[in-house]
Amino acid sequence: MSEVVVSHHDEHHDHGPDKGLARWLFTTNHKDIGTLYLWFSFTMFMIGGVMALIIRTELFQPGLQFVDPAFFNQMTTNHGLIMVFGAIMPAFVGLANWLVPMMVGAPDMALPRMNNLSFWILPFAFAMLISTLFMEGGGPNFGWTFYAPLSTTYAPDTVTFFIFGVHMMGASSIMGSINIIATILNMRAPGMTLMKMPLFVWTWLITAYLLLAVMPVLAGAVTMMLFDIHFGTSFFNAAGGGDPVMFQHIFWFFGHPEVYIMILPAFGIVSQIIPTFARKPLFGYDSMVYATASIAFLSFIVWAHHMFTVGMPLAGQLFFMYATMLIAVPTGVKVFNWAATMWQGSMTFETPMLFAIAFVVLFTIGGFSGLMLAITPADYQYHDTYFVVAHFHYVLVPGALFSIIAAVYYWLPKWCGRMYDESLGKLHFWLSFIGVNVTFFPQHFSGLAGMPRRIPDYALQFADFNMLSSIGAYIFGFSQLIFLYLIIKTIRSGEPATDRVWEGAHGLEWTLPSPAPYHSFTHPPKVTDAEAHS
Amino acid sequence: MKRSWIKGSALAGLTLLAGTATAEELSKYNMRPGVTEISHSVYDLHMLLFWICVAIGVVVFGAIFWSIIHHRKSAGHQAAQFHESTRLEIGWTLIPTLILITMAYPATKTLIAMYDTGGEDMSIEVRGYQWKWQYKYLDEDLNGTFGFFSSLATPQDEIHNKSAKGEHYLLEVDKPLRIPANRKVRFLLTAEDVIHSWWVPDFGMKRDAIPGIINDMWAIVPEPGVYRGQCTELCGKDHGFMPVVVEVLPEAEFDAWYAEQLQAEEVRKEALSKTFTTDELMAQGEQVYGTFCAACHQPNGQGMPPVFPALAGSAIATGPLDAHLDIVLNGKAGTAMQAFGKQLDAAQIAAVVYYERHSWGNNTGDIVQPSDVIAHTSGQ
Numbered sequence: 082m083s084e085v086v087v088s089h090h091d092e093h094h095d096h097g098p099d100k101g102l103a104r105w106l107f108t109t110n111h112k113d114i115g116t117l118y119l120w121f122s123f124t125m126f127m128i129g130g131v132m133a134l135i136i137r138t139e140l141f142q143p144g145l146q147f148v149d150p151a152f153f154n155q156m157t158t159n160h161g162l163i164m165v166f167g168a169i170m171p172a173f174v175g176l177a178n179w180l181v182p183m184m185v186g187a188p189d190m191a192l193p194r195m196n197n198l199s200f201w202i203l204p205f206a207f208a209m210l211i212s213t214l215f216m217e218g219g220g221p222n223f224g225w226t227f228y229a230p231l232s233t234t235y236a237p238d239t240v241t242f243f244i245f246g247v248h249m250m251g252a253s254s255i256m257g258s259i260n261i262i263a264t265i266l267n268m269r270a271p272g273m274t275l276m277k278m279p280l281f282v283w284t285w286l287i288t289a290y291l292l293l294a295v296m297p298v299l300a301g302a303v304t305m306m307l308f309d310i311h312f313g314t315s316f317f318n319a320a321g322g323g324d325p326v327m328f329q330h331i332f333w334f335f336g337h338p339e340v341y342i343m344i345l346p347a348f349g350i351v352s353q354i355i356p357t358f359a360r361k362p363l364f365g366y367d368s369m370v371y372a373t374a375s376i377a378f379l380s381f382i383v384w385a386h387h388m389f390t391v392g393m394p395l396a397g398q399l400f401f402m403y404a405t406m407l408i409a410v411p412t413g414v415k416v417f418n419w420a421a422t423m424w425q426g427s428m429t430f431e432t433p434m435l436f437a438i439a440f441v442v443l444f445t446i447g448g449f450s451g452l453m454l455a456i457t458p459a460d461y462q463y464h465d466t467y468f469v470v471a472h473f474h475y476v477l478v479p480g481a482l483f484s485i486i487a488a489v490y491y492w493l494p495k496w497c498g499r500m501y502d503e504s505l506g507k508l509h510f511w512l513s514f515i516g517v518n519v520t521f522f523p524q525h526f527s528g529l530a531g532m533p534r535r536i537p538d539y540a541l542q543f544a545d546f547n548m549l550s551s552i553g554a555y556i557f558g559f560s561q562l563i564f565l566y567l568i569i570k571t572i573r574s575g576e577p578a579t580d581r582v583w584e585g586a587h588g589l590e591w592t593l594p595s596p597a598p599y600h601s602f603t604h605p606p607k608v609t610d611a612e613a614h615s
Numbered sequence: 616m617k618r619s620w621i622k623g624s625a626l627a628g629l630t631l632l633a634g635t636a637t638a639e640e641l642s643k644y645n646m647r648p649g650v651t652e653i654s655h656s657v658y659d660l661h662m663l664l665f666w667i668c669v670a671i672g673v674v675v676f677g678a679i680f681w682s683i684i685h686h687r688k689s690a691g692h693q694a695a696q697f698h699e700s701t702r703l704e705i706g707w708t709l710i711p712t713l714i715l716i717t718m719a720y721p722a723t724k725t726l727i728a729m730y731d732t733g734g735e736d737m738s739i740e741v742r743g744y745q746w747k748w749q750y751k752y753l754d755e756d757l758n759g760t761f762g763f764f765s766s767l768a769t770p771q772d773e774i775h776n777k778s779a780k781g782e783h784y785l786l787e788v789d790k791p792l793r794i795p796a797n798r799k800v801r802f803l804l805t806a807e808d809v810i811h812s813w814w815v816p817d818f819g820m821k822r823d824a825i826p827g828i829i830n831d832m833w834a835i836v837p838e839p840g841v842y843r844g845q846c847t848e849l850c851g852k853d854h855g856f857m858p859v860v861v862e863v864l865p866e867a868e869f870d871a872w873y874a875e876q877l878q879a880e881e882v883r884k885e886a887l888s889k890t891f892t893t894d895e896l897m898a899q900g901e902q903v904y905g906t907f908c909a910a911c912h913q914p915n916g917q918g919m920p921p922v923f924p925a926l927a928g929s930a931i932a933t934g935p936l937d938a939h940l941d942i943v944l945n946g947k948a949g950t951a952m953q954a955f956g957k958q959l960d961a962a963q964i965a966a967v968v969y970y971e972r973h974s975w976g977n978n979t980g981d982i983v984q985p986s987d988v989i990a991h992t993s994g995q
Contacts, residue, residue, distance in 0.1 A: 143784065144773070145774055150852050324827065360688070362696065365704055367699070392830035395727065402726075416675060420675060421703070425686055426682065445672070458656070459664060461729075465847040534847075535855075540845075
């Protein structure tokens with residue numbers, strides 16, 4: 082099967098990494114940078130998770146028990162910002178760094194020095210963001226959507242640090258996506274045509290274009306905020322002729338593609354994992370590619386469905402409703418394709434497969450609530466209630482996050498050359514699966530019953546579901562420590578992994594030895610039908 | 616004869632109780648059907664969407680679980696190698712599209728009905744403030760007749776778990792909005808400071824109250840009763856503590872109350888030319904302070920620095936009267952301090968300024984009358 086001859090180790094010019102801290106600070110190696118991204122993401126996931134647990138602790142019972150409302154708002158805001166920009170996005174970039182060069186048969190990323198820079202901006206951006214929590218007046222408290230004028234005229238002084246932090250994250254994302262595009266378009270091995278690329282590479286290519294298109298829009302929004310706050314402009318200040326609704330249009334023109342930035346790579350990961358463990362090719366490769374591209378296109382023309390209550394004219398409401406409903410079509414195509422891939426397969430259920438199947442089912446539930454939210458008249462009742470909270474957590478936690486966890490289990494043996502502990506992995510899966518559903522499913526109910534989001538205290542009829550939700554959050558949160566322990570255990574003392582790792586795995590990365598050599602393919606590999614989609 | 620009447624009404628009462636109990640039970644985990652025609656059609660739409668999703672879920676998840684059970688390696692199943700089927704791909708693109716159209720049709724119809732805001736019997740301006748609502752009843756030319764503020768009535772002790780929570784914990788206000796039953800009431804929504812959102816679930820509509828913009832929505836409520844909701848757009852610290860309560864009165868009762876309010880408005884206007892004693896100023900000032908100032912500057916005048924400065928011993932509350940009046944009337948640009956000149960009348964401003972200058976150790980000794988406030992305003 083493997084006709085690829087990879088030269089490594091014994092070649093003289095193929096030097097290994099530097100020693101000590103210098104390896105990580107100055108590295109231009111795609112694997113080292115991928116590792117940095119992934120550990121950074123895990124750290125942020127833990128910090129954002131602690132904030133979520135603070136929120137759930139306060140909401141365990143009605144009444145104010147642990148934190149005051151001002152701090153509660155800082156927690157919801159920073160939980161959102163950290164999870165979106167610090168946990169999910171860097172994790173996908175980390176995976177892209179590790180996997181894209183190996184998957185397309187390249188030695189490294191196209192722009193290695195920029196790669197180093199785009200990672201090392203992040204710790205500073207987030208250190209600055211988190212430091213605002215300890216400053217006078219507190220950190221950002223206006224929600225991760227930072228609607229003006231709450232985030233401008235009425236914001237704490239630390240909002241300037243927040244703006245600078247967002248600018249830095251944006252610069253990092255833009256550099257990261259340029260690098261990924263350059264790598265995919267220029268560094269593919271001979272024979273790796275676009276329509277032979279693994280779906281993870283395809284979804285990331287499209288995601289990178291989305292990032293390039295919308296991160297500058299976000300930068301524009303925060304710059305206008307900066308000018309409103311410090312230089313006397315009135316972009317979003319009605320008293321000066323500005324328009325608070327314009328802020329929302331600009332924000333969601335970034336924000337809606339942003340939510341697909343967080344899910345398209347997940348689609349790619351799941352499309353790699355399911356065929357492996359079903360031992361059957363992906364059902365409709367071409368239609369998966371076209372569906373991804375359609376979703377990406379539609380993501381630019383649906384932004385105002387986040388703003389159905391701002392009072393748009395009827396024609397506008399109808400346009401955004403119909404456009405949003407259309408997204409269900411390509412998304413449905415994806416789900417049907419995953420189901421059809423499993424159908425008549427020969428399935429086994431190792432941990433990555435468990436997380437991938439849970440992804441398909443629970444992401445679809447998030448899709449259903451998304452479809453309901455698209456229907457404008459019903460959205461008036463759902464808008465800004467816990468129904469929305471349940472919806473986006475279903476697509477982001479058992480959606481994006483589960484796919485990242487699945488990816489780590491799936492490729493970890495290739496990365497470190499050692500197998501993880503399967504029974505520990507299954508324990509992690511089942512606790513996460515139960516925890517996630519106990520946390521977020523009841524939130525559908527409290528939302529429908531009328532509980533608004535972002536409140537530190539609630540009326541008595543919401544008490545039962547909130548308590549349940551908090552219990553689920555503890556189960557979910559603490560079971561992630563198993564994940565941490567499992568990863569460390571694997572790296573230190575896991576059983577040696579084979580090169581192919583999984584019986585049904587196909588793709589160039591599996592033709593490399595485990596652990597993968599420091600430089601992936603120093604000579605272009607031969608792309609065979611077995612290792613690429615044909 | 617009489618007994619049977621009692622028996623009959625008791626039975627009716629029981630049925631009614633049972634009816635509300637189930638509705639109440641249901642509304643713990645599903646959307647409320649609400650009380651207006653619009654809310655009913657929204658509820659029907661919601662249930663339609665829900666059952667369509669359930670049906671699709673059964674088919675898709677059914678297929679997935681079927682293959683999980685039957686097409687597993689441990690059950691000895693051999694993997695088929697089929698893939699790609701243009702016919703199937705077209706099928707599962709077209710069928711969902713048709714399902715979407717069946718959803719879009721009733722949704723469009725309901726939305727068009729919601730946008731029919733004309734032909735109203737009366738208009739009410741709803742204005743969001745951090746963290747309370749102001750309701751103004753408008754006449755036919757949309758000029759204000761009278762109005763009032765409506766803020767949370769739940770005692771702090773209940774919120775801080777020092778006393779048992781009441782039935783309508785966090786959903787009760789000092790002064791509910793009152794509207795007549797069976798008349799088309801049009802709400803004109805706007806905000807003074809940040810964006811708020813006005814929502815009564817039973818009316819089936821929600822609209823943002825945005826500074827500088829006037830949005831509208833409407834309701835015809837056939838059933839008199841008390842309807843409760845909350846602010847649904849994050850609006851700062853006390854976002855969770857600004858409920859919406861609407862009391863729907865039978866038409867005649869509403870008309871009587873409305874006439875009464877118009878009269879009271881005349882009395883209030885007279886107070887503007889009155890001279891008050893210091894005791895009257897203190898008493899009135901304390902009340903105004905409690906409603907409008909204490910949320911930020913705190914009941915003990917210590918504030919929450921640095922965002923909300925202390926008033927006790929502050930340069931403004933112990934300094935020249937003009938500067939004090941100025942900041943209360945016009946607010947301070949770039950800070951959370953609002954311009955209360957729009958929210959309070961001269962008598963209330965005079966009282967609260969007097970109160971602030973003679974509380975928590977402040978004692979400037981000067982007296983502030985409504986006429987001083989009017990002089991200050993017109994002198995500008």
